[in-house]
Amino acid sequence: MAPSAEIVVVRAPGPLFAARRTKQLRRLAARGTKRSADVSDEGTPSKKRRKSALAAGTVTDDADELPWHEVDRAEAAGVGDFDEEGGVLMLEEVDDVEVFYDEDAGGSKVAKFKVGKRARTGELESIKHSKKSKAAKATTSPSVMTPTAPTVSTLEQPFDEYLLPEWQTFALKNQIKRSLHTLGFTKPTEIQKRALPFALQGRDIIGVAETGSGKTLAYGLPIIQHVLAKYAGIPPPEKRSLSALVLAPTRELALQVGEHLRAIVHGFDPALAKKAGEGDAKGQHKPPIISIGAIVGGMSSLKQKRVIDRGMDIMIATPGRLWDLLGEDAGLAQQIRSIRFLVLDEADRMIETGHFEELHNILALTRRTSEVDAIDEASSAAFQKAGIAVTEGQGSKSDEMQTFVFSATLSKDLQLNLKRRRRAPPSKKRDKPPSTLDELLERVDFRDEEPEIIDLTPKQGVSHTLQEAKLECISSEKDLYLYYFLLRYPGRSLVFVSAIDGIRRIVPMLELLGVKVYPLHSQLQQKQRLRNLERFKSTPDGVLVATDVAARGLDIPAVEHVIHYQIPRTADTYIHRSGRTARAEKSGFSLLLCSADEKRVQRALLQKLGRAGDPPELPIDHGVIEKLKERLALAKKIDDAQHKIKKANHEKNWLQDTADAMEIELDFDVDGDQPAEHDQKITSQIASYKAELRALLSERVVAKGIIAKYITSGPQPVANELMTSSFNDKFVGVTRSTATEDVVNLVPGKVRNKRK
Numbered sequence: 001m002a003p004s005a006e007i008v009v010v011r012a013p014g015p016l017f018a019a020r021r022t023k024q025l026r027r028l029a030a031r032g033t034k035r036s037a038d039v040s041d042e043g044t045p046s047k048k049r050r051k052s053a054l055a056a057g058t059v060t061d062d063a064d065e066l067p068w069h070e071v072d073r074a075e076a077a078g079v080g081d082f083d084e085e086g087g088v089l090m091l092e093e094v095d096d097v098e099v100f101y102d103e104d105a106g107g108s109k110v111a112k113f114k115v116g117k118r119a120r121t122g123e124l125e126s127i128k129h130s131k132k133s134k135a136a137k138a139t140t141s142p143s144v145m146t147p148t149a150p151t152v153s154t155l156e157q158p159f160d161e162y163l164l165p166e167w168q169t170f171a172l173k174n175q176i177k178r179s180l181h182t183l184g185f186t187k188p189t190e191i192q193k194r195a196l197p198f199a200l201q202g203r204d205i206i207g208v209a210e211t212g213s214g215k216t217l218a219y220g221l222p223i224i225q226h227v228l229a230k231y232a233g234i235p236p237p238e239k240r241s242l243s244a245l246v247l248a249p250t251r252e253l254a255l256q257v258g259e260h261l262r263a264i265v266h267g268f269d270p271a272l273a274k275k276a277g278e279g280d281a282k283g284q285h286k287p288p289i290i291s292i293g294a295i296v297g298g299m300s301s302l303k304q305k306r307v308i309d310r311g312m313d314i315m316i317a318t319p320g321r322l323w324d325l326l327g328e329d330a331g332l333a334q335q336i337r338s339i340r341f342l343v344l345d346e347a348d349r350m351i352e353t354g355h356f357e358e359l360h361n362i363l364a365l366t367r368r369t370s371e372v373d374a375i376d377e378a379s380s381a382a383f384q385k386a387g388i389a390v391t392e393g394q395g396s397k398s399d400e401m402q403t404f405v406f407s408a409t410l411s412k413d414l415q416l417n418l419k420r421r422r423r424a425p426p427s428k429k430r431d432k433p434p435s436t437l438d439e440l441l442e443r444v445d446f447r448d449e450e451p452e453i454i455d456l457t458p459k460q461g462v463s464h465t466l467q468e469a470k471l472e473c474i475s476s477e478k479d480l481y482l483y484y485f486l487l488r489y490p491g492r493s494l495v496f497v498s499a500i501d502g503i504r505r506i507v508p509m510l511e512l513l514g515v516k517v518y519p520l521h522s523q524l525q526q527k528q529r530l531r532n533l534e535r536f537k538s539t540p541d542g543v544l545v546a547t548d549v550a551a552r553g554l555d556i557p558a559v560e561h562v563i564h565y566q567i568p569r570t571a572d573t574y575i576h577r578s579g580r581t582a583r584a585e586k587s588g589f590s591l592l593l594c595s596a597d598e599k600r601v602q603r604a605l606l607q608k609l610g611r612a613g614d615p616p617e618l619p620i621d622h623g624v625i626e627k628l629k630e631r632l633a634l635a636k637k638i639d640d641a642q643h644k645i646k647k648a649n650h651e652k653n654w655l656q657d658t659a660d661a662m663e664i665e666l667d668f669d670v671d672g673d674q675p676a677e678h679d680q681k682i683t684s685q686i687a688s689y690k691a692e693l694r695a696l697l698s699e700r701v702v703a704k705g706i707i708a709k710y711i712t713s714g715p716q717p718v719a720n721e722l723m724t725s726s727f728n729d730k731f732v733g734v735t736r737s738t739a740t741e742d743v744v745n746l747v748p749g750k751v752r753n754k755r756k
């Protein structure tokens with residue numbers, strides 16, 4: 001009698017898998033479409049391609065008719081770890097078959113299969129076989145394997161393509177799709193849609209798209225896909241060789257890119273992700289399936305050297321620190337010469353950060369030996385000085401390297417120049433390093449004859465979900481209007497100032513006013529920078545006051561407002577600063593605080609941004625402004641007094657320290673003519689100001705025209721709004737609304753009365 005068997009068809013992108021079984025096959029059955037078939041002895045799975053009478057385009061609901069062929073190594077499809085009871089006899093696959101659901105006569109859902117043209121030609125099979133033999137050859141000796149490391153094959157579980165229909169057209173691996181699904185990225189963003197097909201084909205890309213549009217994954221997914229393919233079926237070696245180098249302008253951005261890519265890797269298999277990096281029961285360390293490391297300044301370089309020694313698949317680095325470490329690690333330069341991917345994220349900002357030469361020298365390592373000036377004289381000298389063992393003419397060994405340049409702001413001229421240059425013969429040897437971004441990018445050795453330029457910059461430069469506005473005021477009242485805005489429109493807000501001094505003044509003042517405020521600038525220790533960023537991220541109505549170190553690339557969830565306390569110096573800076581809000585299709589608000597003496601700069605900025613007129617003015621409730629002045633005046637008094645004491649103490653300490661160092665005794669009192677009572681007087685004054693301020697802060701601000709005594713019956717009764725939640729919880733008599741609503745609803749010529 002013919003053994004009774006059952007076919008379990010598993011829907012997955014790419015090939016379909018069928019496991020033939022004689023016993024219970026529980027795991028797959030839970031995922032797949034199940035049907036029964038009798039398999040006679042003759043029909044028992046054969047090693048050869050089975051004959052099928054189905055022509056291309058035929059639709060069938062009988063899975064057994066499909067042109068199946070056996071998979072050599074079942075574990076490559078993720079079913080190799082079946083329990084013994086599962087009793088898998090063999091695994092078969094068929095490619096180029098589309099699965100869809102249809103209704104039968106009774107209205108029930110049935111799975112149907114549409115046979116593609118290539119399914120029967122054997123073309124796919126031969127490609128697979130050649131890939132397999134390559135993979136088999138690439139298998140490294142067991143001594144360099146980590147037996148406990150999860151292999152890519154164990155993660156290659158089938159993925160239900162129907163969960164992510166909008167990603168279906170991209171030939172991404174199942175693990176990646178599973179991650180995208182876990183992260184809730186149901187569809188690719190426009191830049192991802194446009195860039196991925198080229199990137200996955202091995203092309204070079206220059207991608208320009210608005211802030212927050214998902215550029216990181218547009219270049220990150222092809223890299224991850226490549227590393228996964230590299231380890232297909234084999235455990236990753238203990239020491240990884242570098243596949244990709246991502247260069248980013250700031251430390252925070254580099255760390256963030258790392259997190260972003262790691263989130264994809266973690267999503268491959270949440271269970272494995274949890275274990276990755278942790279010791280197992282025997283205390284052995286499980287390396288991650290893809291190792292991603294950040295090499296940035298401000299953090300222990302010793303630790304980073306150890307990470308480099310261990311090897312990683314993807315390195316995200318700031319040019320300064322990478323250059324420093326290149327000089328200390330002879331092997332690192334060689335690794336960079338062999339990378340498969342080079343990414344310049346926010347390249348235009350990189351040249352502004354003062355690491356232009358380092359960047360130029362690092363790029364020299366990625367130029368091919370065949371290029372006329374693989375390593376120019378300037379770089380050669382720099383390499384020599386840094387003790388890096390690379391000499392002229394010794395550029396990259398990798399002909400296959402793909403280069404991705406991404407930014408929200410790359411000028412059209414630059415894009416054109418790059419295109420033209422590819423058609424022109426290689427540039428002559430230069431002994432001077434480039435001095436502009438154009439020159440620098442012209443010297444990137446794109447392997448592609450004509451890199452694909454994808455320019456999705458919106459006409460306005462900023463995200464289409466951003467509402468812009470301005471507020472004109474006198475310079476000395478900027479603090480007042482800033483405070484007003486933060487109270488009037490609670491929500492996570494990022495305030496950009498042009499200089500660190502501004503942060504040092506604004507942050508203590510806002511702190512005294514009870515605002516949850518954090519500073520971010522380059523003179524803070526890196527640990528403090530990251531801590532402040534974390535606090536800001538986790539405080540829904542937190543305020544970050546930052547210099548332009550935070551303008552680029554930072555992806556902080558739900559930033560509602562960006563306030564330009566001072567007009568940015570360039571249009572690009574305005575675009576990037578504003579781009580910290582209105583990300584990933586969310587709405588956002590950007591406010592330019594503009595004083596009379598900045599008017600000229602503002603006009604130039606708007607012209608550069610191609611704007612016909614000014615952005616709309618933010619309406620102000622002058623009734624509450626007056627009340628806030630009192631609070632602000634007190635906060636300033638306290639700050640000034642505290643500053644005075646600090647300064648006096650500093651001077652006293654300095655004098656005493658100097659005297660101590662010189663071993664002399666001062667023959668006068670360091671307190672001079674400012675005795676201790678003076679300090680005490682200031683201290684008690686501070687205490688009384690603080691008490692006064694506390695009292696003011698404990699009450700809601702009652703707008704002018706509201707008589708608090710007659711809250712239920714006055715000329716503008718506000719009891720109703722107190723009962724409903726439509727009031728602003730900081731101001732009495734001011735309705736709750738967003739800044740965007742107030743600007744959009746403002747009818748020109750008629751100032752809306754926001755009071756009830």
Ligand SMILES: Nc1ncnc2c1ncn2[C@@H]1O[C@H](COP(=O)(O)OP(=O)(O)OP(=O)(O)O)[C@@H](O)[C@H]1O
Binds near residue numbers: 213
């Ligand atoms: N396909 C997607 N669907 C939904 N969200 C996505 C998708 N891809 C990326 N994101 C999210 O969008 C946000 C912005 O992405 P990303 O930081 O890559 O933007 P960007 O274009 O690099 O911005 P910037 O120019 O400011 O650096 C991130 O929080 C990211 O997780």
